[in-house]
Amino acid sequence: MSQPHDRVYNFSAGPSTLPVSVLETAQSEILNYRGTGMGVMEMSHRSAPFEAILQEAKANLTKLLGIPENYKILFLQGGASTQFAMLPMSYLHNGAVGRYVLTGTWGKKAVESAAIYGSTEVVFDGKAANYNDIPSENIEARPGAAYLHFTSNETIQGVRFPGEPKWQDPLVCDMSSDILSRPVDVSRYQMIYAGAQKNMGPAGVALVIMSDEMLAKSADGLAPMFDYKVQAENDSLYNTPPTWAIYICGLVYKHLVDTGGLAAAQDRNERKAKLLYDAIDHSHGFYKGHAVKSARSTMNVTFTLGSDDLTKKFIKEAESQRMDGLKGHRSVGGVRASIYNAFPEEGCAALADLMRDFAARNG
Amino acid sequence: MSQPHDRVYNFSAGPSTLPVSVLETAQSEILNYRGTGMGVMEMSHRSAPFEAILQEAKANLTKLLGIPENYKILFLQGGASTQFAMLPMSYLHNGAVGRYVLTGTWGKKAVESAAIYGSTEVVFDGKAANYNDIPSENIEARPGAAYLHFTSNETIQGVRFPGEPKWQDPLVCDMSSDILSRPVDVSRYQMIYAGAQKNMGPAGVALVIMSDEMLAKSADGLAPMFDYKVQAENDSLYNTPPTWAIYICGLVYKHLVDTGGLAAAQDRNERKAKLLYDAIDHSHGFYKGHAVKSARSTMNVTFTLGSDDLTKKFIKEAESQRMDGLKGHRSVGGVRASIYNAFPEEGCAALADLMRDFAARNG
Numbered sequence: 031m032s033q034p035h036d037r038v039y040n041f042s043a044g045p046s047t048l049p050v051s052v053l054e055t056a057q058s059e060i061l062n063y064r065g066t067g068m069g070v071m072e073m074s075h076r077s078a079p080f081e082a083i084l085q086e087a088k089a090n091l092t093k094l095l096g097i098p099e100n101y102k103i104l105f106l107q108g109g110a111s112t113q114f115a116m117l118p119m120s121y122l123h124n125g126a127v128g129r130y131v132l133t134g135t136w137g138k139k140a141v142e143s144a145a146i147y148g149s150t151e152v153v154f155d156g157k158a159a160n161y162n163d164i165p166s167e168n169i170e171a172r173p174g175a176a177y178l179h180f181t182s183n184e185t186i187q188g189v190r191f192p193g194e195p196k197w198q199d200p201l202v203c204d205m206s207s208d209i210l211s212r213p214v215d216v217s218r219y220q221m222i223y224a225g226a227q228k229n230m231g232p233a234g235v236a237l238v239i240m241s242d243e244m245l246a247k248s249a250d251g252l253a254p255m256f257d258y259k260v261q262a263e264n265d266s267l268y269n270t271p272p273t274w275a276i277y278i279c280g281l282v283y284k285h286l287v288d289t290g291g292l293a294a295a296q297d298r299n300e301r302k303a304k305l306l307y308d309a310i311d312h313s314h315g316f317y318k319g320h321a322v323k324s325a326r327s328t329m330n331v332t333f334t335l336g337s338d339d340l341t342k343k344f345i346k347e348a349e350s351q352r353m354d355g356l357k358g359h360r361s362v363g364g365v366r367a368s369i370y371n372a373f374p375e376e377g378c379a380a381l382a383d384l385m386r387d388f389a390a391r392n393g
Numbered sequence: 394m395s396q397p398h399d400r401v402y403n404f405s406a407g408p409s410t411l412p413v414s415v416l417e418t419a420q421s422e423i424l425n426y427r428g429t430g431m432g433v434m435e436m437s438h439r440s441a442p443f444e445a446i447l448q449e450a451k452a453n454l455t456k457l458l459g460i461p462e463n464y465k466i467l468f469l470q471g472g473a474s475t476q477f478a479m480l481p482m483s484y485l486h487n488g489a490v491g492r493y494v495l496t497g498t499w500g501k502k503a504v505e506s507a508a509i510y511g512s513t514e515v516v517f518d519g520k521a522a523n524y525n526d527i528p529s530e531n532i533e534a535r536p537g538a539a540y541l542h543f544t545s546n547e548t549i550q551g552v553r554f555p556g557e558p559k560w561q562d563p564l565v566c567d568m569s570s571d572i573l574s575r576p577v578d579v580s581r582y583q584m585i586y587a588g589a590q591k592n593m594g595p596a597g598v599a600l601v602i603m604s605d606e607m608l609a610k611s612a613d614g615l616a617p618m619f620d621y622k623v624q625a626e627n628d629s630l631y632n633t634p635p636t637w638a639i640y641i642c643g644l645v646y647k648h649l650v651d652t653g654g655l656a657a658a659q660d661r662n663e664r665k666a667k668l669l670y671d672a673i674d675h676s677h678g679f680y681k682g683h684a685v686k687s688a689r690s691t692m693n694v695t696f697t698l699g700s701d702d703l704t705k706k707f708i709k710e711a712e713s714q715r716m717d718g719l720k721g722h723r724s725v726g727g728v729r730a731s732i733y734n735a736f737p738e739e740g741c742a743a744l745a746d747l748m749r750d751f752a753a754r755n756g
Contacts, residue, residue, distance in 0.1 A: 038430030042437040045636060053424050053432055060420045061413070067401030067715060069416055071595040071641065074405040074718060107470040107597060108618055111632035115616035143616050227633055232434040234470060234597040234635030253478035253506050255471055269474035270590055272597030272635065273408055278434065352430060355437060 039377035042355035043185050043330060043368040044207065045227040052281040052372075070277045075270050083273075084266070087280030090287050095239070097216050102245060104238040104258070105266045105276050110136070110206045110225040113236060114143035116256050117179070117202065117221070120248040122148025126176035129153050129199060131169070133191075133325075134161040134184025135361065136204060141179075153178070160362070161187040163322045171198035176247075177220060183208035185228070186359040188332030188366065189321045194218045200244065208329050209237070210286060211371055212296035220244040228329070229371045231279035235272045286371070295371055302369050302378040303328040309385040316389040320362055334364030341365065344388055353381055402740035405718035406548050406693060406731040407570065408590040415644040415735075433640045438633050446636075447629070450643030453650050458602070460579050465608060467601040467621070468629045468639050473499070473569045473588040476599060477506035479619050480542070480565065480584070483611040485511025489539035492516050492562060494532070496554075496688075497524040497547025498724065499567060504542075516541070523725070524550040526685045534561035539610075540583060546571035548591070549722040551695030551729065552684045557581045563607065571692050572600070573649060574734055575659035583607040591692070592734045594642035597635045649734070658734055665732050665741040666691040672748040679752040683725055697727030704728065707751055716744055 040047045060069045066079050073080050088103045097103065106112070117140075122128050128148065130141040132155045144150045151172070154165040161184060169178065178199035183190035185207040195201070200220040209224040216222065221240045227233035238258070245258055254260045260268050266276075286295060307326060310317040310333050320332040335341045341364055345356050358366040369378055403410045423432045429442050436443050451466045460466065469475070480503075485491050491511060493504040495518045507513045514535070517528040524547060532541065541562035546553035548570040558564070563583040572587040579585065584603045590596035601621070608621055617623040623631050629639075649658060670689060673680040673696050683695040698704045704727055708719050721729040732741055 034424065036425050036430060040431045040435055042431075042435070042440070045435055045437060045633065047431070047435050050424070053434075057420055057423045060423070061397065061416050062399050067399060067717065068403045068405075069411070071416075072403055072405070072408055072410050074408060075596065077405070077718075107472065107475070107635075109470065109632050112470070112618045115618055143618075146614065146616050225633065232635070232637045233438065233633040234638055251509065253509050255475045255478055255506075269472050270408065270588065270596040272470075272595070272638070274595045274637065275597055275635070354430065355440075 038352040038354045040354050041367045045233050046370050047372045049285050049372045071274045075273050083277050090283035100242045102240050102262045104261050106236045109236050113223045114140045118144035118147035121176040123249045127151050129175050129178040131180035133164050133189050134187040137181040164191050164325045169197045175199045177202040183327050183329050185330050188327040188330040189325045190327040211299050213292045232275045235275035299328045302375050305378040305382040306331045309382040313389050316393050331367040401715045401717045403717050404730045408596050409733050410735045412648050412735045434637045438636050446640050453646035463605045465603050465625045467624050469599045472599050476586045477503045481507035481510035484539040486612045490514050492538050492541045494543040496527050496552050497550040500544040527554050527688045532560045538562045540565040546690050546692050548693050551690040551693040552688045553690040574662050576655045593645050595638045598638035662691045665738050668741040668745040669694040672745040676752050679756050694730040
């Protein structure tokens with residue numbers, strides 16, 4: 031897991047670190063993809079080599095997540111933010127209600143966008159506690175609900191669900207910031223979607239995994255680009271898809287398969303996160319974690335220091351040690367260490383060392 | 394303009410050939426962009442280095458096209474096909490009519506998508522002549538028209554407008570397949586848009602150039618991702634933009650500035666196209682051009698041979714000489730040679746040689 035000396039430890043919340051081996055493969059193929067005489071960026075999306083790239087990406091993703099046969103895999107554009115609109119546009123017709131669980135900033139954006147297209151209901155809003163937890167109670171199903179939407183991991187607050195909730199409404203999950211970080215039971219969801227730029231690849235492609243049952247219920251008469259059925263019938267090739275982004279995602283999927291799949295990824299991620307949470311918990315209150323312990327994210331570790339000056343000093347020292355992107359989002363403040371799948375364990379160890387050392391000198 | 398020996402002449406209609414020097418720069422920076430310790434795919438879209446990439450891309454594009462100060466430059470997702478929906482969604486409210494000139498397949502798709510959102514009027518449809526020409530008559534302005542939409546170059550038919558039409562309605566132009574191939578008077582348009590994957594960069598980003606006047610008229614209450622005003626206020630950073638695609642576009646803009654701008658590009662493109670059109674015109678009817686001469690595209694040269702068997706044989710011989718992507722679209726048949734900005738002149742010479750030789754042997 032050692033990385034080239036000239037690279038920093040990139041704690042960015044997204045876009046974020048990619049596996050070095052994936053970047054090296056992309057680098058070597060950029061002018062000539064495997065003897066085709068052209069790079070992937072230059073290749074027709076209807077050519078045989080790109081078709082193979084697309085199908086291999088889907089096959090490896092299916093293997094990683096155990097996607098059942100009655101689900102479609104789509105690669106769309108516009109990021110998760112476009113899904114915030116496509117989802118309600120497609121399902122909040124005929125009075126159907128979209129239900130939303132808000133455990134942070136992204137869930138809130140999702141419901142705001144949905145309200146433009148139909149009826150919505152917020153069934154949990156963690157705002158009062160500044161989004162530091164997930165719902166503790168069961169959420170009763172509601173007849174006529176088109177779906178129950180939640181965000182498995184909130185990037186800004188560093189809060190996440192430890193597993194699939196037991197809710198009975200059709201589940202739709204924005205997994206943008208923790209997809210592929212651990213095994214998931216896809217059959218529990220009607221739809222999973224995720225922007226690529228945290229755990230999968232470059233910004234510019236959003237993954238949608240949707241059951242055939244959900245797909246069939248999608249509204250008619252939408253513009254083709256916003257119609258899940260059109261996108262599925264055309265296997266994401268209704269128009270020119272973001273071919274390079276799909277190619278990189280495919281390399282990442284392959285890399286994950288080759289390194290032990292999602293169970294191994296989960297082990298690595300829990301080990302990495304533990305290094306940082308231990309540093310917080312053993313600091314005698316010098317660092318305060320934002321999330322309650324039971325809802326702590328393994329992807330985004332958020333914590334505050336005693337003052338803004340101390341926070342600034344900490345981030346500056348980290349930068350001098352080639353640790354980049356640690357500034358927390360303004361709505362939470364403090365520090366955010368985003369440590370997605372491809373972030374190296376040695377970077378977490380380096381940050382934990384700094385945390386201990388900094389606390390000893392400034393405590 | 395010579396290219397590495399292991400690359401083919403890539404006549405693909407898009408995605409298509411990129412400048413070799415751009416690919417080499419991207420290759421050298423893919424793991425570490427100019428000392429930042431990370432690649433552009435891994436970089437926060439809110440970081441200083443990416444902000445510089447975005448602003449430099451806009452500055453070079455402004456220089457190339459002479460974009461006036463009262464225009465905004467946006468980099469959006471979803472390709473031109475999403476613009477087919479965003480445009481009418483934003484402007485066909487309160488009974489305003491969107492007018493469409495159909496000179497080929499893409500204009501037709503644009504009006505079909507627009508009809509979902511409001512009133513449309515087709516003011517010219519070249520279908521009867523299988524889209525081989527542009528309108529010869531002036532199109533009278535219509536009070537209450539939100540815009541008059543046309544496609545400067547039709548990729549499939551190989552038909553294009555020789556310059557800005559003299560129409561008085563607010564002009565909106567899909568320039569996906571010939572933007573940056575020649576100088577344009579931007580002030581004549583209210584909006585220009587273009588998918589990147591022909592003349593600018595990888596698939597996955599669409600450029601929108603819009604006047605402040607047009608922007609102000611955009612409908613309120615749209616989902617933020619579909620709201621030009623939101624995208625403009627956030628300088629294309631409302632959500633995570635396709636950062637890598639924007640970076641490559643920026644490298645292409647810089648390359649065009651460094652090689653003499655759009656007047657020089659136009660010279661090169663006319664020279665390249667002439668090699669192929671001369672081969673058609675001097676073939677004594679062995680090759681028949683699809684477009685009428687006055688509407689011939691310099692980007693997509695479309696022609697047919699006497700039979701399907703002859704066409705197949707021609708394409709096969711071309712492939713054996715490392716010329717790829719020449720099969721015409723099924724709606725026109727025959728051969729399509731797409732020779733965008735980055736396609737090398739020597740590749741056109743090679744194809745013209747083959748055309749003459751093949752006709753001599755099979756005529």
